[in-house]
Amino acid sequence: MARPAARRNRHLVAVSAAAVATVALFATTTGCVAMATEDPGSSAGPSSSGKNGKGRGDGEAGRSPGAASPGAATPPARVSAEITHDSEDQGKTVNLTIDDGPEPGWTVKVLDLLGKYDAKATFCIIGSRAREYPDLVKKVAAAGHRLCDHSADHNTAMDKRPESYQEQQVLDARKAIEKAAGPGARVLYYRAPGGAFTPYSREVAASHGMRPLGWNVDTHDWQNPGTDRIVETVKKGMKEGPTVLFHDGGGNRSQTVAALERLLPWFKEQGYKFSYPKI
């Protein structure tokens, strides 16, 4: 645990410093392959150590207050390109973020649970999956959850590809998600697959009104570590920050669903307010 945290800190420095250095560093940690190996605590998972902003109050320049509600008719023209980890609400908050869907079976189960506990979440959707399952994206948006661009194809090595490819991955996904979600839906965040952000991709996202989105607590649920383990990771990890990473796609997510069934009432009992990541 200590070691990856140290590496994340190095990433943090690299991201703010230079594109070249960032690419080199990310190359060392995003060794994951395609879909299922999602955000394995790699880079942008500014997870516990809160890289690129260390939790509270990282670069808020360019923040547009008008972008707050899920169905905001007028999205911000531009937001900060810094990776956000914070909540837009004050106090004891949790930002549930759910990646790699939509996926038949799991996405609806997650939505049902969120509805049952009156919880809100941010869904980081893969563009190709939005095209495949538009009805599920509509359900997510209709339930009032926020939408996040998780790239067109979930290529966790996209940070090592040309800028033209990165731009295509970011913008194609946004288009696919907004089309699937229906009129008025807006994608307010961008989370790189496997945390493979680059300064360029963050800039592309920000200039299209999508705030780069990191996380503080990585549940590693995509690795199916067991429901108890996921629950404990979250309970212990909340001191690191409010943004928690789960998955509703990329494989059998029954452990994620079972963990949420236990965690959602726990958050309420503990006095957490369900929030969205700060834009």
Ligand SMILES: [Zn+2]
């Ligand atoms: Zn992912």
